[in-house]
Amino acid sequence: MRIQSRAWRKGLTGLTAALLAVGVVTLPVGDTDAYADVQIKTHTVPGADGKNYSVTNHVVSRNATKAADGKRKEWLVVWAGDENIADTAVKDVKNLPGSVGNPVDKVKNALPGPDFLAVIDATKGSETYGKVVNTATVGPLVENEPHHMQYVWHKGDTIFAGALFLGATYAFDVTKLPNLELKGVSLPTQTLGGSVPDAYWTLSDGTSYGTYMGGPVAPGPYRYDDGSVHVGNGFAGSPGEVVRFDPNGKVLSQSPAATPQGDDPKLCDNLPRLGKPTCANPHGIQAREDLNTLITSDYAEPRNIILDPVKQPSPYLRRPTVRTWDISDRNHPKLRAVSYLPDGPRADPADPLHSESRAVMETTVTNLPGHKGAFAQTMQGGAVFYTPDITAPAPRWTQVFDDGQALKAIDPANNDARGSSSNGGWIQTSPDDKLLYRAVQGRQKGALGPDDPGSTGGVYTLDISKIVNAGTDFQCTIDTVEKAENGGGQDCPTLAGAAPINPGQPGAGPHWGAYDNFTEGADGRYEETKQPSRLAVSNYFVARSGLDGDHKVNMVDLAKDGKVSVDETFKDEVTGETGINFNRKSWPHGPFGNAKPHSELFVVADEDLK
Template identity: 50%
Template sequence: MLSRSSSSRRSRMAAFCAAATLLAALAAAFPSGRSADADTYEIRSTATGSDGRTYTVTNHLVADTRTAEYRRIRREYLLVWAGADQAGTPDAPNPDFIAVIDATRGTPGYGRVVNTATLDDALGNEPHHMQYTWHKGHRIYAGGLLSDTTFVFDVSKLPQIRLSGVAQPADTPCGSAPDAFWVLRDGTAYGTNMGGPDVAGPCRYSNGDVVVGNGFGGTPGQVVRYGPDGRVLAQVRAADLAGEDPKLCPSVPALPKASCANPHGVQVREDLDRMITSDFVEVRNLLPTDPPPTDFDPNLLRDTVRVYDIADRGDPELLSVSRLPVGPRRDADPMTAEPRGAMEVAVTNKPWHRGAFASTSGGGAVYYTPDITDPSPRWREVYDLTSVFTALYPTGTPTAGASGAGWMQVSPDDRYLFHVVVGAGPGTPDSDRVPGTLYVLDLHKLLAAGPDVQCSIDTLAEVSQGGAEPDCPTLAGALPIADVTSGGPHWGALDNFTLGGDRRYHETERITRVATSNYFVQITGVDGNHQVCMALVDHRGRLTQDTRFVDEAKRTPCVDFNRDRWPHGEHGHARPHGLVFAVADADLR
């Protein structure tokens, strides 16, 4: 990704692309910490792993959350999956936790942390992603990138959270590094394992297929189906049994059958019986070193997207592996070419649309295919992040390659595409002063074209000014997000709820708020200022910062996770990553 120091470009890229060292063993487990103080009350829940180990989650709820005055108002919450910035000591460990933030508009406590649900005996997880969107009746699925563990939470009685189950490393031997999740209508979930099998060698998937992998954090990754109790229902092969081109899909060490299967993003269209994943990077060999590696193969940053048939939800079948095309920039550094580092995918939602998008963190480009049911989907570049930077910074325009594009989501009405970018690419003038960005693309012309898409970014003019074809997406809004640390905004969530005339919450297709978290993965050298910010979206897709969403102590916009004291006590700074909006079942129609 980008670096805001004087280190070389390759060191910067290595820092960004290291999704984790993934060589670390599970953190040591310590007993639960002390109670916070009289201003909070505690509620515990437990779950038992497949090996008989008991896990405990303790809610540290702010005392007034059980008063009649607080409960008089139906509330919406923002759940943030966060990791302790420092380990603490064996006698006083700093736990990872889900922060429950009051996201109820127009209330005095807007932005207040009203609960921290701590993992008392599972430390050092490197909390990563949850599902993209929460719906009533669903559990929360949350992955620990370094611990290779997935936690499942019941949020039906918010602000209280209960632990429903835990999937341990031994439950998913064919993959490591849990990343993103998508919850199905039946409450089960698909989740990606970006890394290879826990142990190098052959691994047998649930359907009997056997593939040889090169070990923990390597290749190939997999898709896992989880139950709402945390049980692993299926391990799903992401690798092509025939193998892929070893020059285009290298691994370290090399595999007998090459594969680019390192799935990061995952999204699903149940009505089409399709799942799509994007391959980001083989993660374990990209830990920044001093001096930086001189022989890093750019193809370790993957450029592939995979589509699966999920008619049998328990046995998805890999249908296609597509390579994203190279664009017109022709960057001198092949690591910043448009298709490098396919981190995220986003599906359309309406039954009359069948398209999907893919974005690249290394390349800074957005791709589109109009039909994911096509056995050989054709992907085309439809937007270059240089166009966003040109609109925001007409002079000294940042470079898009290695700018760190992350979370991406299509609005439920299919009108807009939301996308976050960590910062500026290497070579940008004063790159350490360029903030992160949340931007919005208007999709209505592109999707109206149906299968007859003409948009294609294939000239340098289109790189900076947007596509010339009439059906190309256009920039609706862009909002700088202040963070000039080594990182910036990496993840986000759409607020899919609205308060109805019956004074209860309902799901909505009209998005008016977006939350973002300013953090990537600290151990890679790409950190962030640890703030969670809120943006407002108007009816034309234009963005403004929600200045009423403030830190309860500093009274400044954005909730700052760099604080000494939490509801669970004085445990210091925390690193916010995954986030999602949710409402208690009793308050949601």
């Protein structure tokens, strides 16, 4: 239905009265002409608590009409959260005592706003290329720090999207894009064994595994369906778990990531302390169904990294571990091995936070039947590791690349060859196992000392064909600083392409990304491809960690040989600049100000996809 008088105007009236009651009088000033005619449609489902949960589409009629020009559309779906005062006030807190800087904008962005999926036209050559066609807001829960969805979307998949601070997982139907529907929502009361949902991996039957990085919702013992009991230190603490969802977001099972005996007490801290120290805080997750194997990477005890400007009290709250699981029984994953990544040639006992093994944010599996390997990357360590066989009882992990070599290529004029604290996030193998895609935010100024200039972030690709084809006989190892800075030779991955995002600005590159697994067929409908020709990346991590970003989403062209370059035609409809800027006064759903885009997926409506 067509709405001439926006629903959010009524909402803001009530909000105005509430703010006046507490003495806050500054409201966001929206660009009322930017989205003058918006089609609004809400889809509601009941939650397990008996309350209604919804997604409300706000489709821009002008953009949707242009999108109906006969050419079928490809969409970029971006999971984003409203910026709030906890995000904007950190710099002021660091500079106290003193006055609040730029108070008008601070108060504007302090207003509560909804989290949403932005649906952006990703059809190259389209008149509306790069324009926001819909913002699908979720309710009634707001300000919950949207984080990850699954890594790749395939026809028929539900989109699973997690909210860090709440502990909720949303399940979306995207068959009728640009409109979405809500299929279901999982609330914290349904996953009492874990909290802080992070990433998802969808299976061929439409179900999904999700990592819940944080500890049980309530501190103390939690008994799993298999009879095991694990003691945790509470919400956003340790240990975490793996959850399996059906296509509608219903919880099918919870599986503990912790071992009965705990992990190495010298390498794994917990706050508050646990009787059995654990590093079990699963973040990244991918699976090989043909090998009946799941792999997860432990990043950090989450609540201790979102207290900026207060820093985590121990480097050992960042994790050096990777876990492999037997998923022969899909509903009951069983932990097979806990592997500790090795330190490399840069490791300094006086600075363990920046040892190569620290903060294993992500892992990615190979895809072809003849390959059994997987890669892992470290955010603080700034290194890439490889194991040739994830089905082994105790996988052997070896450092095979250092981010320092890539950083030099990303911005030769500004970057040095130190990979430490590269703040790498996304890592993903290409569908044909020839390339490895990588996004790094870059090192923040002062990260390694008061004179550290930091480093520019960006996107790089590695040729991994030699090492994955070598099987268990690969020779690569990064065991000297020379190899770390210039490559290891032999069958080591080699740099194929590199492109800066925000060159000359330290720590301002992308955290996350997705590859475009679709291509247009001869009949105009889309089909999946094994050779993606572009990537999308988002420049945002978690503001409360002190590592924010400029809140832009960029498109990156990808050549067959791995060379990458920023797509200058993917421009913001408001500023006209390259990259879609989520810092804006107004959205189709109202004048809620800046938003934080964390993750993205390429998606095609069901009728347009073979």
